[in-house]
Amino acid sequence: xxxxxxxxxxxFCNWCTYTAADLAGTSRLSxxxxxxxxxxxxxxxVDPQYIIKAFLEGADGxxxxxxxxxxxxxxxxxxxxxxxxxxxxxxxxxxGFDQQRLRLTWIGASDGVHLSEIMRAFTAQIKALGPxxxxxxMVI
Amino acid sequence: MTITAKIxxxxxxxxxxxxxxxxxxxxLEDIAAILVPQRLPTKNxxxxxxxxxxxxxxxxxxxxxxxxxxxxxxASRLTRKPMGGxxxxxxxxxxxxxxxxxxxxxxxxREDILLISVDCLGxxxxxxxSKFAGQNGTESTLRFYKNVMGGxxxxxxxxxxxxxxxxxxxxxxxxxDIQIGLYGMKTGESILVKSQTEAGDHILKQLNLxxxxxxxxxxxxxNALISQRTGYRDDMFAKTREASDSLDKMTAYFSNCVNxxxxxxxxxxxxxxxxxxxxxxxxxxxxxYLQWATRKxxxxxxxDTLFYHITRLAHMSTACVGCGQCSNACPNDIPLAxxxxxxxxxxxKIFEYEAGRSLDEKPPLSEFRxxxxxxxxxxx
Ligand code: SF4
Ligand code: SF4
Ligand code: SF4
Ligand code: FES
Numbered sequence: 001x002x003x004x005x006x007x008x009x010x011x012f013c014n015w016c017t018y019t020a021a022d023l024a025g026t027s028r029l030s031x032x033x034x035x036x037x038x039x040x041x042x043x044x045x046v047d048p049q050y051i052i053k054a055f056l057e058g059a060d061g062x063x064x065x066x067x068x069x070x071x072x073x074x075x076x077x078x079x080x081x082x083x084x085x086x087x088x089x090x091x092x093x094x095x096g097f098d099q100q101r102l103r104l105t106w107i108g109a110s111d112g113v114h115l116s117e118i119m120r121a122f123t124a125q126i127k128a129l130g131p132x133x134x135x136x137x138m139v140i
Numbered sequence: 141m142t143i144t145a146k147i148x149x150x151x152x153x154x155x156x157x158x159x160x161x162x163x164x165x166x167x168l169e170d171i172a173a174i175l176v177p178q179r180l181p182t183k184n185x186x187x188x189x190x191x192x193x194x195x196x197x198x199x200x201x202x203x204x205x206x207x208x209x210x211x212x213x214x215a216s217r218l219t220r221k222p223m224g225g226x227x228x229x230x231x232x233x234x235x236x237x238x239x240x241x242x243x244x245x246x247x248x249x250r251e252d253i254l255l256i257s258v259d260c261l262g263x264x265x266x267x268x269x270s271k272f273a274g275q276n277g278t279e280s281t282l283r284f285y286k287n288v289m290g291g292x293x294x295x296x297x298x299x300x301x302x303x304x305x306x307x308x309x310x311x312x313x314x315x316x317d318i319q320i321g322l323y324g325m326k327t328g329e330s331i332l333v334k335s336q337t338e339a340g341d342h343i344l345k346q347l348n349l350x351x352x353x354x355x356x357x358x359x360x361x362x363n364a365l366i367s368q369r370t371g372y373r374d375d376m377f378a379k380t381r382e383a384s385d386s387l388d389k390m391t392a393y394f395s396n397c398v399n400x401x402x403x404x405x406x407x408x409x410x411x412x413x414x415x416x417x418x419x420x421x422x423x424x425x426x427x428x429y430l431q432w433a434t435r436k437x438x439x440x441x442x443x444d445t446l447f448y449h450i451t452r453l454a455h456m457s458t459a460c461v462g463c464g465q466c467s468n469a470c471p472n473d474i475p476l477a478x479x480x481x482x483x484x485x486x487x488x489k490i491f492e493y494e495a496g497r498s499l500d501e502k503p504p505l506s507e508f509r510x511x512x513x514x515x516x517x518x519x520x
Contacts (some may be wrong), residue, residue, distance in 0.1 A: 068375035081510040086513045090486050096386035103519050122519050133387040140391050140440040
């Protein structure tokens with residue numbers, strides 16, 4: 001059987017983590033190809049429905065990443081995002097989604113190295129968890 | 141400061157006493173109208189009515205086990221802008237809690253409304269109620285009152301109370317300006333009237349009712365009721381968790397859902413003016429369906445059923461007051477209130493929030509603290 005290759009959806013804020021991803025790219029740092037990056041203006045705009053949709057469509061993991069405390073360009077979007085992630089990490093496990101599948105990180109614009117480490121580590125974790133139930137079955 | 145008074149019943153009839161009490165309030169200078177449930181001419185239907193003339197209070201029936209809608213929505217319609225006078229509103233405790241959530245969401249105003257609540261006896265689902273009430277609704281309400289006061293809080297004449305009511309641990313409102321007490325009072329003899337705020341005081345002062353002390357039996361009766369209901373509730377939580385803890389089980393749970401969205405229309409706290417699920421975002425292009433179907437070889441139509449329910453949970457479970465109107469509205473008898481309460485209990489707890497408890501607590505998703513939930517940031 002070929003090795004399970006997870007699909008990971010990543011919501012990166014334009015000002016910090018996305019810039020770090022850009023930097024990682026231009027510095028030729030590699031990161032797993034499993035990650036599908038969606039650029040957003042701020043983690044504060046990630047409505048829970050985006051994350052729920054990703055999981056129901058078969059994502060094996062979702063990573064939301066934005067600016068460090070104090071660096072959010074919209075002042076406190078990252079703190080609001082943290083509450084929403086907390087909320088979803090309470091709701092989704094009830095329906096059989098391991099809470100390890102949903103992660104929040106704060107990665108600054110110059111942290112390209114850190115970002116590529118995080119992406120590798122997260123991908124490895126998701127590989128260990130195995131495919132999400134939504135990948136294999138019909139979702140109503 | 142608080143005024144506690146007693147009203148003696150004539151011919152063991154609490155409805156007549158309530159009617160007179162509400163008429164007294166409506167006649168006061170400061171009250172322009174009263175929103176109160178009344179029996180409509182069909183006899184077995186009780187609906188909120190807005191009354192300005194006390195001679196139209198003849199069919200008042202806030203004790204009927206009928207709960208056709210959560211009237212917090214109606215109270216919000218009446219208060220979102222100044223009405224040109226102050227209204228009194230007779231609401232169930234869960235309606236008051238929903239109203240408080242709506243005030244926080246700026247969809248209602250607390251200023252121009254006097255909140256009156258009667259100890260809640262519980263209710264049936266709509267369908268059960270019309271069977272139960274038969275041709276003589278008023279008489280059925282009096283039977284119901286005696287039945288609940290006698291300790292039967294789950295079932296009557298072969299009909300089960302709504303699950304939401306059996307699991308409700310808030311039978312008495314703490315946020316009403318005036319609370320009307322039944323529990324712990326002698327059935328058929330008297331009811332209690334108590335002000336819980338300055339506004340309530342101000343009204344009761346003008347009515348000159350005979351003052352009394354709250355009987356000690358009252359708190360004991362309420363506590364006993366709450367503990368029975370909490371027991372039922374915890375049992376319901378456990379069963380619901382077990383029935384929904386995987387994708388397969390959720391699929392079974394919602395397999396009858398036809399995406400009619402009645403549950404969100406009936407929900408007093410699903411707060412969006414226009415729900416995203418009824419916008420064009422969900423009016424998918426035909427080719428999109430084909431693509432989705434091609435991916436796994438099959439999709440269920442209509443699509444987005446779990447997406448809708450889980451999103452709704454994420455959006456509003458922190459505001460869920462457990463009124464059960466979602467279940468009441470579902471054409472296919474999906475046990476929505478059970479699931480929403482089960483999840484809401486968890487989501488409100490993590491933010492140390494209780495929907496409808498206090499106007500001073502902000503909705504949890506509208507605020508944050510810098511030093512909280514640090515453990516969820518990072519990936520180890
Ligand atoms: S989800 Fe159901 S029980 Fe909760 S507030 Fe809405 S209608 Fe009431
Ligand atoms: S389901 Fe969500 S989007 Fe729709 S009305 Fe409720 S809160 Fe708003
Ligand atoms: S009311 Fe029932 S059928 Fe309609 S959307 Fe809600 S759960 Fe589905
Ligand atoms: S702008 Fe980056 S998290 Fe708000």
